[in-house]
Amino acid sequence: MDNILTIRDLKVAFQVKGKLAYALDGINIDIPKGKIVGIVGESGCGKSMTAMSIMGLIKNPGKIVGGSIDFCSTELTKISVRDYAKIRGKDISMIFQEPMTSLNPVVKVGKQVMEAIILHEKISKEEAKMRVIEIFNEVGIPEAEKRFNSYPHELSGGLRQRVMIGMAMICKPKLLIADEPTTALDVTIEAQILKLMKKLCESVGTSIIMITHNMGVVAEICDYVYVMYAGRVVESTLTKTLFNETAHPYTNGLLKSIPTIGKKQDRLYTIKGNVPNILNLPEGCRFVDRCDYAQDICFSSRPADEYIKDNHMVSCFLYKRIEDEKCSIKFKKHS
Amino acid sequence: MVKKNDNMSKNIDRKSVADTEILMEERFIEKLNTVIKQNKLAFFSLIVIFIIILCAIFANVICAYGPNAQSLKDRLLAPSFAHPLGTDELGRDTLTRVIYGARISLTIGLLPTFISMTIGTILGLIAGYFGGKIDFAIMRLADIMLAFPSLLLAMVVMYTMGGGLINIFIALSLVNWASTSRVIRSETLSLSKKEYVEAAKSMGVSNAIIIFRHILPNCIPTLVVLFTLSIPSAILSESSLSFLGVGAQPPTASWGLMVVSAKKYLFTQPVLVLAPAMAIMIVVLAFNFLGDGLRDILDPYLKEQ
Numbered sequence: 001m002d003n004i005l006t007i008r009d010l011k012v013a014f015q016v017k018g019k020l021a022y023a024l025d026g027i028n029i030d031i032p033k034g035k036i037v038g039i040v041g042e043s044g045c046g047k048s049m050t051a052m053s054i055m056g057l058i059k060n061p062g063k064i065v066g067g068s069i070d071f072c073s074t075e076l077t078k079i080s081v082r083d084y085a086k087i088r089g090k091d092i093s094m095i096f097q098e099p100m101t102s103l104n105p106v107v108k109v110g111k112q113v114m115e116a117i118i119l120h121e122k123i124s125k126e127e128a129k130m131r132v133i134e135i136f137n138e139v140g141i142p143e144a145e146k147r148f149n150s151y152p153h154e155l156s157g158g159l160r161q162r163v164m165i166g167m168a169m170i171c172k173p174k175l176l177i178a179d180e181p182t183t184a185l186d187v188t189i190e191a192q193i194l195k196l197m198k199k200l201c202e203s204v205g206t207s208i209i210m211i212t213h214n215m216g217v218v219a220e221i222c223d224y225v226y227v228m229y230a231g232r233v234v235e236s237t238l239t240k241t242l243f244n245e246t247a248h249p250y251t252n253g254l255l256k257s258i259p260t261i262g263k264k265q266d267r268l269y270t271i272k273g274n275v276p277n278i279l280n281l282p283e284g285c286r287f288v289d290r291c292d293y294a295q296d297i298c299f300s301s302r303p304a305d306e307y308i309k310d311n312h313m314v315s316c317f318l319y320k321r322i323e324d325e326k327c328s329i330k331f332k333k334h335s
Numbered sequence: 336m337v338k339k340n341d342n343m344s345k346n347i348d349r350k351s352v353a354d355t356e357i358l359m360e361e362r363f364i365e366k367l368n369t370v371i372k373q374n375k376l377a378f379f380s381l382i383v384i385f386i387i388i389l390c391a392i393f394a395n396v397i398c399a400y401g402p403n404a405q406s407l408k409d410r411l412l413a414p415s416f417a418h419p420l421g422t423d424e425l426g427r428d429t430l431t432r433v434i435y436g437a438r439i440s441l442t443i444g445l446l447p448t449f450i451s452m453t454i455g456t457i458l459g460l461i462a463g464y465f466g467g468k469i470d471f472a473i474m475r476l477a478d479i480m481l482a483f484p485s486l487l488l489a490m491v492v493m494y495t496m497g498g499g500l501i502n503i504f505i506a507l508s509l510v511n512w513a514s515t516s517r518v519i520r521s522e523t524l525s526l527s528k529k530e531y532v533e534a535a536k537s538m539g540v541s542n543a544i545i546i547f548r549h550i551l552p553n554c555i556p557t558l559v560v561l562f563t564l565s566i567p568s569a570i571l572s573e574s575s576l577s578f579l580g581v582g583a584q585p586p587t588a589s590w591g592l593m594v595v596s597a598k599k600y601l602f603t604q605p606v607l608v609l610a611p612a613m614a615i616m617i618v619v620l621a622f623n624f625l626g627d628g629l630r631d632i633l634d635p636y637l638k639e640q
Contacts, residue, residue, distance in 0.1 A: 057533065057536055085540075094534070096534055098530055102534045103534075104548075107548065115535070119539060120539065167534075167538070
């Protein structure tokens with residue numbers, strides 16, 4: 001499979017009180033062409049940081065301190081600001097979490113979408129307007145011509161997110177980064193938006209990075225999943241494998257935390273504790289304090305990324321040990 | 336596929352959209368009514384300002400005399416039908432001169448304020464958006480300007496360049512940008528952290544376009560209020576400078592100048608001093624009330640954001 005984006009050993013750090021705090025600590029991610037890849041994890045795991053480093057929009061004092069981001073054989077960590085601006089919006093575009101605040105309240109939505117296309121393609125204003133109306137129709141905005149002249153506050157959340165998708169898709173990007181695109185929307189709209197994104201990307205051949213903490217979204221549209229924890233990828237595999245053959249205790253915890261219909265529970269399962277402070281990480285495995293399966297080795301050294309199968313990477317000692325003893329993993333089934 | 340789904344929603348929407356439009360129009364008028372009711376003073380001030388502006392523009396039409404037409408046999412006349420506010424020591428009609436004085440005061444109020452606001456806005460936007468050393472340099476410069484009494488600074492400029500209207504323009508434009516740049520900088524600081532700015536960046540929009548298309552329009556409510564509230568201070572500065580003799584030079588019909596030349600007759604012919612003084616007061620108050628009213632109207636909108 002050709003990958004349009006390959007991230008190798010990417011490290012992003014913040015200078016805090018003279019110390020380097022690693023928000024991303026050596027992550028490897030491959031995005032195959034035309035596929036939807038999910039990145040899941042709790043808040044503060046580095047999901048959005050991954051997106052921002054691909055976009056080259058990490059804010060000071062954050063910095064990429066190591067590793068490479070290879071996008072269609074362009075090394076993104078090394079190109080100039082000007083070249084980056086040419087790629088942003090054209091080849092890589094992004095949908096933000098909050099459709100309410102991602103649109104400028106004093107600029108007509110049509111104009112905002114037009115901005116993207118005029119910037120990257122040499123076309124006249126009339127043509128650009130036609131393209132905008134076209135994409136508004138495609139993303140399912142009723143009365144596109146009228147909506148072109150609407151201000152963001154005149155649109156509902158769902159419509160605004162459609163505008164955002166239109167804005168991101170208008171230049172037919174190779175990669176679309178969606179940072180929790182449906183978190184602010186209600187569930188019925190969520191399904192529509194997800195379907196729309198999937199359909200648009202299939203027709204254009206765009207790959208999507210779907211950043212979410214919603215396992216339902218992952219199950220719905222992702223082909224491949226990366227599970228992140230405290231700045232590291234702890235498990236990555238095909239969506240189906242992730243749900244059926246969960247390997248990492250953290251992933252298992254995430255899956256167990258989802259309430260299930262028809263099953264009476266007094267109390268919903270939670271992973272105890274919080275994501276560790278990146279300034280004060282445990283010496284061994286980062287998940288050790290919260291892990292039900294922690295053993296001595298977990299406290300002292302860090303697990304390596306192990307491929308336990310084709311396309312199934314896990315970073316956990318537990319798994320290795322079990323494999324060594326040739327017995328199968330027996331987690332409590334999550335559903 | 337999507338289009339099929341849309342056709343249905345399109346038909347449903349069309350009617351409701353038309354309805355909402357009528358509703359919105361009605362709502363707008365209703366809203367305007369309540370706004371006027373809640374801000375009677377501001378609305379009244381607006382009318383006063385409007386009348387003064389009209390008087391200033393059509394001064395040569397409504398006045399029976401010229402502003403500098405002397406008639407020495409009619410010196411220091413008391414108010415009468417021919418001269419509603421009497422005449423000054425050179426027999427010039429006071430009302431005429433007050434009306435002509437409005438021209439100077441309003442141009443001084445509007446133009447230098449506009450220029451200094453433009454300078455202040457641009458510097459504030461740059462400081463707030465780019466931050467770091469640029470921000471530091473611009474803000475320290477603004478601090479220095481603010482630390483210096485502005486009237487004194489204007490006087491220094493006037494003394495070195497000499498009196499006259501053009502020089503007042505320049506002096507007032509150079510002196511008053513600092514406070515604007517401060518306010519706009521803080522607005523820009525908060526606006527540049529907004530998600531739509533991030534979104535614009537993620538589309539590869541350049542800094543200049545982000546500043547002028549995404550940040551500046553959001554500052555406009557603040558600028559409008561700031562502008563109306565800065566006008567009276569500019570008018571006052573001009574009057575003070577003219578009063579002190581470094582502003583407009585005689586025989587220009589300027590309110591400050593009229594007060595200073597009439598102060599000899601304060602007890603014999605008080606209307607000579609009172610007329611221009613009242614004119615200054617009315618214009619300054621009207622602009623202040625209007626500015627306050629505008630702030631009341633625009634502030635809740637800002638809070639909503």
